[in-house]
Amino acid sequence: MPSTHYDPKAIEPKWQKRWEQDRTFRADDASGRPKYYALEMFPYPSGSGLHVGHLKNYVPMDAFCRYQSMNGFSVLHPMGWDAFGQPAENAAIQTGRNPRDLVPEYAANYRRTLKLAGCSYDWDREINSSDPAYYKWTQWFFLLLHQRGLAYRSTAPINWCPSCKTGLANEEVKEGRCWRCDSLVEKRPMPQWFFKITAYADRLLNDLDGLDWSDGMKEMQRDWIGRSEGATVKFQIQNSKLEIEVFTTRPDTLFGATFMVLAPEHPLVNQITTGAQRSAVEAYVKQAQGETEIDRMNAERTKTGVFTGAYAVNPVNQKEVPVWIADYVMMGYGTGAIMCVPGHDARDFEFAQKFGLPIVQVVSKDGSTYELAQAEPDEGVAVNSGPYDGLTTAEFKRKINAWLEQHKLGKPTVNYRIRDWLISRQRYWGAPIPIIHCVKCGAVPVPEKDLPVLLPDVKNYQPTGTGESPLAAIPEFVNVTCPQCHGPAKRETDTMGGYACSSWYFFRYIDPKNQQAFADRKKLDYWMPVDFYTGGIEHARSHLLYARFWTKVLYDAGYVGFQEPFKILKNQGSLLAYTPGRKPTASDNPAASGGDEKILDWILLKPDEFAKYPKDQVVWRWARMSKSKGNVVTPEQIAETYGIDSLRVYEMFMAPFEDDVQWTEDGIHGSHRFVCRVWRWLAASLLCYDKDWRSQLPGQPSDQEKKVRRKLHQTIQKVTHDLKGFSF
RNA sequence: GCGAGGAUGGCGGAACUGGCAGACGCGCCAGACUUAGGAUCUGGUGCCGCAAGGCAUGGGGGUUCAACUCCCCCUCCUCGCACCA
Numbered sequence: 001m002p003s004t005h006y007d008p009k010a011i012e013p014k015w016q017k018r019w020e021q022d023r024t025f026r027a028d029d030a031s032g033r034p035k036y037y038a039l040e041m042f043p044y045p046s047g048s049g050l051h052v053g054h055l056k057n058y059v060p061m062d063a064f065c066r067y068q069s070m071n072g073f074s075v076l077h078p079m080g081w082d083a084f085g086q087p088a089e090n091a092a093i094q095t096g097r098n099p100r101d102l103v104p105e106y107a108a109n110y111r112r113t114l115k116l117a118g119c120s121y122d123w124d125r126e127i128n129s130s131d132p133a134y135y136k137w138t139q140w141f142f143l144l145l146h147q148r149g150l151a152y153r154s155t156a157p158i159n160w161c162p163s164c165k166t167g168l169a170n171e172e173v174k175e176g177r178c179w180r181c182d183s184l185v186e187k188r189p190m191p192q193w194f195f196k197i198t199a200y201a202d203r204l205l206n207d208l209d210g211l212d213w214s215d216g217m218k219e220m221q222r223d224w225i226g227r228s229e230g231a232t233v234k235f236q237i238q239n240s241k242l243e244i245e246v247f248t249t250r251p252d253t254l255f256g257a258t259f260m261v262l263a264p265e266h267p268l269v270n271q272i273t274t275g276a277q278r279s280a281v282e283a284y285v286k287q288a289q290g291e292t293e294i295d296r297m298n299a300e301r302t303k304t305g306v307f308t309g310a311y312a313v314n315p316v317n318q319k320e321v322p323v324w325i326a327d328y329v330m331m332g333y334g335t336g337a338i339m340c341v342p343g344h345d346a347r348d349f350e351f352a353q354k355f356g357l358p359i360v361q362v363v364s365k366d367g368s369t370y371e372l373a374q375a376e377p378d379e380g381v382a383v384n385s386g387p388y389d390g391l392t393t394a395e396f397k398r399k400i401n402a403w404l405e406q407h408k409l410g411k412p413t414v415n416y417r418i419r420d421w422l423i424s425r426q427r428y429w430g431a432p433i434p435i436i437h438c439v440k441c442g443a444v445p446v447p448e449k450d451l452p453v454l455l456p457d458v459k460n461y462q463p464t465g466t467g468e469s470p471l472a473a474i475p476e477f478v479n480v481t482c483p484q485c486h487g488p489a490k491r492e493t494d495t496m497g498g499y500a501c502s503s504w505y506f507f508r509y510i511d512p513k514n515q516q517a518f519a520d521r522k523k524l525d526y527w528m529p530v531d532f533y534t535g536g537i538e539h540a541r542s543h544l545l546y547a548r549f550w551t552k553v554l555y556d557a558g559y560v561g562f563q564e565p566f567k568i569l570k571n572q573g574s575l576l577a578y579t580p581g582r583k584p585t586a587s588d589n590p591a592a593s594g595g596d597e598k599i600l601d602w603i604l605l606k607p608d609e610f611a612k613y614p615k616d617q618v619v620w621r622w623a624r625m626s627k628s629k630g631n632v633v634t635p636e637q638i639a640e641t642y643g644i645d646s647l648r649v650y651e652m653f654m655a656p657f658e659d660d661v662q663w664t665e666d667g668i669h670g671s672h673r674f675v676c677r678v679w680r681w682l683a684a685s686l687l688c689y690d691k692d693w694r695s696q697l698p699g700q701p702s703d704q705e706k707k708v709r710r711k712l713h714q715t716i717q718k719v720t721h722d723l724k725g726f727s728f
Numbered sequence: 729g730c731g732a733g734g735a736u737g738g739c740g741g742a743a744c745u746g747g748c749a750g751a752c753g754c755g756c757c758a759g760a761c762u763u764a765g766g767a768u769c770u771g772g773u774g775c776c777g778c779a780a781g782g783c784a785u786g787g788g789g790g791u792u793c794a795a796c797u798c799c800c801c802c803u804c805c806u807c808g809c810a811c812c813a
Contacts, residue, residue, distance in 0.1 A: 214732090247813070249812095303811085328813095329811080333812045346811090347811055416812095667754065
């Protein structure tokens with residue numbers, strides 16, 4: 001009989017121990033029950049441990065899993081560690097210790113806190129992506145992609161973080177800065193491995209329609225894939241055999257193309273530039289090279305450019321059009337060259353005005369011609385377009401595409417914004433790329449039987465900055481024989497970026513100890529796909545895109561029978577803590593004096609600074625809870641004062657799962673009182689509980705009894721409805 | 729600029745397919761218990777009004793017996809992308 005006094009310190013350890021002993025949350029592969037796979041994005045273990053903000057993700061899913069389990073589902077709810085990659089390695093570098101030693105310590109700490117928080121994980125399935133038994137299969141995936149022609153090596157200018165000293169995928173660059181350290185990213189040409197995610201662009205786009213994800217999330221992926229339909233058109237250089245190919249979404253405006261612009265890096269620039277213009281062009285190219293990505297991408301900037309001296313011929317009307325170079329054209333998109341229609345494109349209009357280039361109207365609202373005060377990008381009726389006058393934009397596009405194709409001057413083309421996934425990292429802490437470079441045979445994949453390629457244990461793991469990973473300094477690792485010709489060869493020394501590990505981890509939970517395959521097919525068929533996935537929105541364009549890509553590759557190769565790994569996805573809001581900071585001064589903002597730092601509007605005060613800082617100048621704000629801001633509350637603290645259940649109630653209840661929550665001590669106090677009240681009420685009810693209640697039911701219930709029963713069922717209905725909607 | 733989401737008491741937020749607006753928590757008010765209360769418990773609490781009653785879901789219009797919910801216009805907020813041709 002429970003006491004009417006609520007004593008979490010007696011209740012919670014008792015049950016946590018029981019769960020541990022009975023392995024209550026073990027997922028059964030052969031229960032015969034319908035399955036439910038619930039997953040939270042696995043964390044990278046860091047030294048600062050878990051705080052109550054992290055639990056905002058884990059606790060609601062935990063409650064939901066318990067509910068599903070009580071409803072008869074066989075629930076798979078696993079946990080593991082995203083232990084390879086920059087986050088873990090940077091943390092290790094900061095503490096001056098080896099990530100190999102740190103990861104297990106940190107993981108143990110996380111595991112302890114999650115158990116304290118009462119989370120119902122099947123710990124028998126715990127995984128660690130830096131474990132050779134795990135990364136063997138990460139390497140196997142590399143080989144699978146390689147075998148299917150989806151992994152290739154290329155020397156192209158890539159994103160380079162000068163502080164982390166490694167190449168980065170496009171998805172790891174935010175506003176021109178490194179995702180881990182915020183440094184401005186540079187361009188460096190280096191031989192690197194890429195995964196051909198662009199080959200899956202259309203499928204990644206189309207299959208979004210069937211997913212139960214938020215509109216915002218799907219839209220972010222659509223934007224990132226960036227499909228646009230148009231045409232490629234060839235322009236002949238006057239008095240030359242050379243031609244410039246452009247991509248345009250508006251082939252119907254060809255008659256209004258009065259000049260062309262090439263990106264400064266375009267390979268034809270050097271060949272077409274005339275003697276008179278050479279020095280001006282070279283100076284401009286040099287200047288453009290010195291600019292950072294962030295300068296280049298700034299749309300507010302006024303247009304600059306230089307005439308190459310060359311002219312091209314507009315294929316539809318044979319008019320000569322001058323060819324310019326300008327940095328508003330990006331080499332990485334389309335063909336790196338554009339035809340310019342100043343009448344109907346704002347950027348071209350600005351450029352034409354500045355350099356006195358002709359502006360011709362070819363689209364009209366009503367079929368009449370009039371003076372253009374600005375570019376008119378809207379669709380309409382063709383004018384000044386010879387035989388096409390009077391056609392609507394859509395008709396014109398159809399006809400001109402056919403004409404271009406017939407005369408071999410162009411063709412309908414689809415372009416994507418997404419680029420291939422750069423996977424090489426010049427860093428120690430990752431899965432070695434399973435490739436051997438042989439002078440005779442080229443890049444030879446390591447035979448599957450030789451996997452895993454073990455990451456050597458080294459003292460010095462710091463990134464070198466030379467463009468080579470620290471592994472290049474280990475002769476025993478580097479010097480091998482070629483698997484094909486058995487001649488001397490050298491191992492690839494780059495490692496894979498951490499996103500490789502997280503692109504398939506949800507498969508490994510299904511069969512975490514399998515040594516013959518990444519997971520058993522029967523088990524995959526039972527458990528996959530993930531029914532409900534939660535995690536941070538910051539992975540919208542990276543992890544979630546990569547994982548979908550790899551799943552489709554597995555499907556194509558016949559390893560799985562589904563094409564989408566995550567049916568339902570929700571992104572948790574953050575936990576915000578009221579945090580002291582100060583207003584920045586001029587010296588905090590080097591940007592104002594031409595530096596490259598971000599402009600700051602608030603600088604948080606660490607606890608020691610806060611103690612010294614004049615109180616009347618402190619500015620308080622709600623800021624995301626994090627160890628680095630010094631505003632964390634730990635689950636241990638709350639467990640001590642109120643008990644974990646009060647914390648769990650608070651985190652689930654204070655706002656919808658996807659919204660931010662402001663952490664207040666008053667709020668947790670209220671949740672605690674609520675839990676106390678429930679306990680007291682329940683304990684009191686149990687005093688009058690009659691086990692034999694069924695036989696006591698009256699044949700004809702009184703009105704009072706009917707009311708009680710109605711209320712009971714209304715409550716069941718409401719609670720069921722709320723839980724199913726992940727609303728607490 | 730483009731795209732997505734949002735706006736409900738003093739505060740966080742409920743309200744499923746249109747059907748009693750404001751669940752629950754904070755705060756506030758009153759009472760109980762106390763030497764004491766920044767503890768605990770009980771009750772009350774959208775706004776105006778003594779009351780009857782009236783007014784209320786960012787603003788304006790519309791559909792409907794009925795609108796927080798659907799449609800149109802506007803304002804503001806948050807997030808994402810941003811010279812992508």
